[in-house]
Amino acid sequence: xxxxxxxxxxxxxxxxxxxxxxxxxxxxLARDLGHVESLLAQAVAEGVAPGTDAASHLVLAGGKxxxxxxxxxxxxxxxxxxxxxxxxxxxxxxxxxxTLLHDDVIDEGDExxxxxxxxxxxxxxxxVLSGDLLLVHALERTRQHAPEALADLLATLxxxxxxxxxxxxxxxxxxxxxxxxxxxxxxxxxxxxxxxxRTGARLAGAAPPEQLRLGEFGERLGIxxxxxxxxxxxxxxxxxxxxxxDLREGKxxxxxxxxxxxxxxxxxxxxxxxAGETDSVDHIATAVRRxxxxxxxxxxxxxxxxxxxxALRGIRATPARxxxxxxxxxxxxxxx
Amino acid sequence: xxxxxxxxxxxxxxxxxxxxxxxxxxxxLARDLGHVESLLAQAVAEGVAPGTDAASHLVLAGGKxxxxxxxxxxxxxxxxxxxxxxxxxxxxxxxxxxTLLHDDVIDEGDExxxxxxxxxxxxxxxxVLSGDLLLVHALERTRQHAPEALADLLATLxxxxxxxxxxxxxxxxxxxxxxxxxxxxxxxxxxxxxxxxRTGARLAGAAPPEQLRLGEFGERLGIxxxxxxxxxxxxxxxxxxxxxxDLREGKxxxxxxxxxxxxxxxxxxxxxxxAGETDSVDHIATAVRRxxxxxxxxxxxxxxxxxxxxALRGIRATPARxxxxxxxxxxxxxxx
Numbered sequence: 001x002x003x004x005x006x007x008x009x010x011x012x013x014x015x016x017x018x019x020x021x022x023x024x025x026x027x028x029l030a031r032d033l034g035h036v037e038s039l040l041a042q043a044v045a046e047g048v049a050p051g052t053d054a055a056s057h058l059v060l061a062g063g064k065x066x067x068x069x070x071x072x073x074x075x076x077x078x079x080x081x082x083x084x085x086x087x088x089x090x091x092x093x094x095x096x097x098x099t100l101l102h103d104d105v106i107d108e109g110d111e112x113x114x115x116x117x118x119x120x121x122x123x124x125x126x127x128v129l130s131g132d133l134l135l136v137h138a139l140e141r142t143r144q145h146a147p148e149a150l151a152d153l154l155a156t157l158x159x160x161x162x163x164x165x166x167x168x169x170x171x172x173x174x175x176x177x178x179x180x181x182x183x184x185x186x187x188x189x190x191x192x193x194x195x196x197x198r199t200g201a202r203l204a205g206a207a208p209p210e211q212l213r214l215g216e217f218g219e220r221l222g223i224x225x226x227x228x229x230x231x232x233x234x235x236x237x238x239x240x241x242x243x244x245x246d247l248r249e250g251k252x253x254x255x256x257x258x259x260x261x262x263x264x265x266x267x268x269x270x271x272x273x274x275a276g277e278t279d280s281v282d283h284i285a286t287a288v289r290r291x292x293x294x295x296x297x298x299x300x301x302x303x304x305x306x307x308x309x310x311a312l313r314g315i316r317a318t319p320a321r322x323x324x325x326x327x328x329x330x331x332x333x334x335x336x
Numbered sequence: 337x338x339x340x341x342x343x344x345x346x347x348x349x350x351x352x353x354x355x356x357x358x359x360x361x362x363x364x365l366a367r368d369l370g371h372v373e374s375l376l377a378q379a380v381a382e383g384v385a386p387g388t389d390a391a392s393h394l395v396l397a398g399g400k401x402x403x404x405x406x407x408x409x410x411x412x413x414x415x416x417x418x419x420x421x422x423x424x425x426x427x428x429x430x431x432x433x434x435t436l437l438h439d440d441v442i443d444e445g446d447e448x449x450x451x452x453x454x455x456x457x458x459x460x461x462x463x464v465l466s467g468d469l470l471l472v473h474a475l476e477r478t479r480q481h482a483p484e485a486l487a488d489l490l491a492t493l494x495x496x497x498x499x500x501x502x503x504x505x506x507x508x509x510x511x512x513x514x515x516x517x518x519x520x521x522x523x524x525x526x527x528x529x530x531x532x533x534r535t536g537a538r539l540a541g542a543a544p545p546e547q548l549r550l551g552e553f554g555e556r557l558g559i560x561x562x563x564x565x566x567x568x569x570x571x572x573x574x575x576x577x578x579x580x581x582d583l584r585e586g587k588x589x590x591x592x593x594x595x596x597x598x599x600x601x602x603x604x605x606x607x608x609x610x611a612g613e614t615d616s617v618d619h620i621a622t623a624v625r626r627x628x629x630x631x632x633x634x635x636x637x638x639x640x641x642x643x644x645x646x647a648l649r650g651i652r653a654t655p656a657r658x659x660x661x662x663x664x665x666x667x668x669x670x671x672x
Contacts, residue, residue: 047494050508051501102468105441106461125442125504128464132438132497139475140490150486154476158383161468165387168461172386 029072032081032089036068039090043137054118054130059097067092067196070221070327074200074214076320085203087145092196094138095153099160099192101131106168107249149199156195163187171250174271176260181252185226186219193222213311217324220308224331227301230254234285234294247281250274254300256284258293305332365408368417368425372404375426379473390454390466395433403428403532406557406663410536410550412656421539423481428532430474431489435496435528437467442504443585485535492531499524507586510607512596517588521562522555529558549647553660556644560667563637566590570621570630583617586610590636592620594629641668 044055068089075085104119105127119127135157142150167184169175197218201211230253233246246253250273260266266287272278288294308328315321380391404425411421440455441463455463471493478486503520505511533554537547566589569582582589586609596602602623608614624630644664651657 048498048501048505050505051497102464105464124460126501128438128441129497129501129504133494133501135471136490136493136497140487140494143487143490151476151479154472154479157472158469158476161387161465161472162384165384165462165465165469168465169384169386 029069032072032086033065033068035086036065036072036089036093039087040093043090043094043134043141046137047133050122050126051130051133054101054122054126055097055134057121058100058118058130059093059134063093063096065093066225066327067096067193070193070218070324071196071200073320073324073327074197074218075204076200077214077315077318077324078201078204078206078210080204082203084146085200087141088149088196088199088203091138091141091146091153092192092199094134094141095157095160096192098131098134098138099164101127101134103164106164107251146199146203149195149202152195152199156191159187159191163189163191167251170252171274174250174267174274176252176257176267176270178257178261181254181257184252185223185254189226190219190222193225194219197221210315213314216311217308217328220304220311221328221331224301224304224308224328227254227297227304228331231294231297231301234288244281244285247285248273248279254297255288255293258296259288259291262291262293263287302332305329365405368408368422369401369404371422372401372408372425372429375423376429379426379430379470379477382473383469386458386462387466387469390437390458390462391433391470393457394437394454394466395429395470399429399432401429402561402663403432403529406529406554406660407532407536409656409660409663410533410554411540412536413550413651413654413660414537414540414542414546416540418539420482421536423477424485424532424535424539427474427477427482427489428528428535430470430477431493431496432528434467434470434474435500437463437470439500442500443587482535482539485531485538488531488535492527495523495527499527503587506588507610510586510603510610512588512593512603512606514593514597517590517593520588521559521590525562526555526558529561530555533557546651549650552647553644553664556640556647557664557667560637560640560644560664563590563633563640564667567630567633567637570624580617580621583621584609584615590633591624591629594632595620595624595627598627598629599623638668641665 040059041056044052044059046052047055071089071092072081072085075081101118104117105124108119117127118130122130139150139153142153163184163186166180167188170180170184194215195218198211198215201214206214230246233244233253234255247256256266256270260270266284269284273281273284305328309325312321312324376395377392380388380395382388383391407425407428408417408421411417437454440453441460444455453463454466458466475486475489478489499520499522502516503524506516506520530551531554534547534551537550542550566582569580569589570591583592586606592602592606596606602620605620609617609620641664645661648657648660
């Protein structure tokens with residue numbers, strides 16, 4: 001099914017269960033996403049095992065493909081989805097996977113998307129190298145299929161790495177300031193979403209102000225996305241992620257940052273966790289829940305979604321724009 | 337001192353002690369290399385600590401800058417050294433440093449260039465991220481100052497990573513075939529030298545066949561360089577590298593590959609080292625030395641140097657070409 005007929009179908013059939021909307025959008029974009037899947041499979045097959053094994057393990061484990069979806073829909077807002085956009089939809093997932101592989105080494109995590117991490121299965125060395133391999137693939141494809149998006153991708157990669165470094169620093173030396181948290185959020189998570197939506201628009205020939213709007217939509221969506229993920233550490237449902245995993249790994253999350261501001265005594269406890277003096281995080285988790293900050297985080301996630309939706313307002317009302325709004329609203333519903 | 341006057345000086349003063357020639361070339365190119373040093377210092381200062389700390393620690397520890405030197409001289413063979421060439425001389429060192437940072441995680445090494453590795457000092461996470469940061473810096477600079485060299489750099493990065501993966505695989509599952517060794521040698525070491533010399537020529541406006549010759553020179557030089565390094569594991573002088581470090585880490589070196597072909601019983605012992613069943617490598621080292629393969633490796637290093645020199649033969653005899661020949665001959669002398 002092509003994107004345009006998929007969009008037509010969606011318009012005809014308003015999804016009755018809002019929680020199922022993201023899945024429905026994915027199903028409706030089956031053909032475009034299917035093409036992206038084949039590009040991904042091809043990318044991870046190029047090269048030398050065990051680097052390709054680890055890359056396949058992660059890339060083909062099947063994430064939600066939210067970033068490729070956002071890129072494709074952003075392109076569709078301005079016309080037909082072309083081959084460069086499909087290539088870049090694969091690229092954004094390759095870059096995301098590369099950061100996950102390096103994250104696994106950094107976090108020393110054991111599980112990702114409900115499966116053992118590459119680090120645990122193949123060791124640090126393979127995770128580092130397969131991450132490097134995916135990154136090089138992504139850059140080569142960008143240079144080849146959408147060279148106009150390369151400078152922006154490199155600037156985005158710089159933000160990704162700097163966000164990671166800032167996050168890492170916070171783990172060594174506890175820094176629970178909201179300012180630091182926001183920088184990490186923006187650089188580590190929002191940046192790649194912003195690149196995806198900006199690039200989708202650009203490749204479809206959108207005017208520069210429209211590209212900026214789509215980029216803003218992506219950045220805000222990314223922020224909402226991460227805030228919901230932060231919440232799940234405390235109110236976790238079935239996410240394939242161990243509950244309190246972020247807390248145990250010493251990652252700053254907004255619930256934690258806000259709770260420390262409410263109850264400064266938590267900072268000392270957090271420092272003990274960071275220093276490896278205790279494994280027990282239950283007391284901190286209980287305190288975070290007690291302060292009621294999760295409600296505040298939820299409100300901020302919804303506010304970020306609203307900002308994302310506002311950025312789309314100047315864009316011509318096409319079926320694709322409605323689908324983008326659907327993705328954003330779905331996210332807000334996960335938070336609510 | 338400019339490159340041309342430096343070259344003039346060198347021509348006037350034939351270095352009396354051949355072993356000091358590389359140092360003399362470095363001293364004579366002081367101004368160009370000084371500019372490269374300031375670009376490197378600037379690059380590692382951009383960004384967020386501790387990523388920048390680890391990057392500075394390594395980059396400013398002062399390697400021999402053989403790759404930047406080779407790039408500058410290759411440019412000088414075809415005219416004045418321009419700003420793009422100086423930028424790319426910094427880039428080749430940034431890329432080399434990025435691979436060393438990731439190597440430290442992969443090798444779990446404790447020492448590099450006579451100083452504790454970043455991995456040991458800051459941990460795996462910082463080494464991974466500072467390597468990523470340097471790589472992104474390098475790519476951004478290339479896109480900005482020498483976009484025509486970017487596709488070639490990405491292809492080179494792919495070879496670098498694939499060479500690393502192949503080497504890693506050989507550590508898990510002992511593969512002492514000469515063919516595998518040669519692929520690793522070519523992809524992991526020779527490729528970046530080849531990019532450096534090819535790019536130097538290209539940026540100075542050399543014709544494509546001349547670029548190819550300079551690239552061939554660099555690849556052969558890189559092979560000679562690595563073979564000498566392999567030898568030093570067994571006949572190590574003062575290199576800032578622990579003797580038998582490669583052997584202990586399970587890295588394939590040519591002496592080892594050739595010795596295993598002579599005495600197949602060594603393979604079983606090597607497997608025990610790889611499997612972590614024994615730490616003792618002295619018996620293997622003694623056997624390698626006894627077989628006399630080091631002499632063969634020395635001859636191959638000299639042969640690779642001769643091939644490098646042969647590749648330069650079609651290039652106009654300029655002072656810069658003589659300096660390049662000097663660098664190559666110096667290497668052959670280290671081997672001899």
